[in-house]
Amino acid sequence: MARRPDLKTGPARLAALIRTSVPPMHPAGLPFVGASLAVALVGRRNRFVRRAGLTSAAANAAFFRHPPRTPPTRPGVVVAPADGLICLVGEEVPPSELGLPAEPLPRISIFLSLLDAHVQRAPVGGEVVTVLHRPGLFVSAELEAASADNERNSVVIRTPEGQQVIAVQIAGLLARRIVCNVSPGESIGIGDTYGLIRYGSRLDTYLPAGSRVLVSVGQRTLAGETVLAELP
Secondary structure (H helix, E strand, C coil), X not given: CCCCCCCCCHHHHHHHHHHHHCCCECHHHHHHHHHHHHHHHHCCCCHHHHHHHHHHXXXXXXXXXXXXXXXXXXXXXXXXXXXXXXXXXXXXXXXXHHCCCCCCEEEEXXXXXXXXXXXXXXXXXXXXXXEEEECCECCCCCCCCHHHHECEEEEEEECCXXXXXXXXXXXXXXXXXXXXXXXXXXEECCCCEEEEECCCEEEEEECCCCCEECCCCCCEECCCCCXXXXXX
């Protein structure tokens, strides 16, 4: 979010600066922050309980932060669907439950630690073709086996040019809840928020064959802004 150059001084300028530095919270975090504040209020006469409640509220507010992002405007790019660390770059067959041809496609995996923002954003703009959830295990999301074994939710998006990009939300060791707020038939813009995963997870992005991957293992990504690849 750009700063307001027209606001030179005063409370409005201070409020604008705060908004650019302190990200808002995703609505999914409200119950957790509210419950923690309730604990602090009920136990306000007990210093330990009060501090624990306030600490939990602050931690949840930070975890569910929803920072504003500005996606690139140039056509034909795929942006990161999540903040985190790129842990795998290679080729792999998409999730079998999607019923797609069993042919390897370029795949980029992003690991989200507890310290990363956990909202997910659309890697491309277009029509949501498929949304499919599959139960599974909860092994560490850093392991390659997590893509095949863990609970996951796949979203297939078809661009106006007919290219299909697949974003797969994968639960991790601590994650127990995948949230997806889009349905087949909906239109979504590149960088739009569509879901989140609670407490440690991973995002796999499958690209069309012939895509040009622009990132490598070890790089950090910003959801909705970091360009992962160019479509063929």
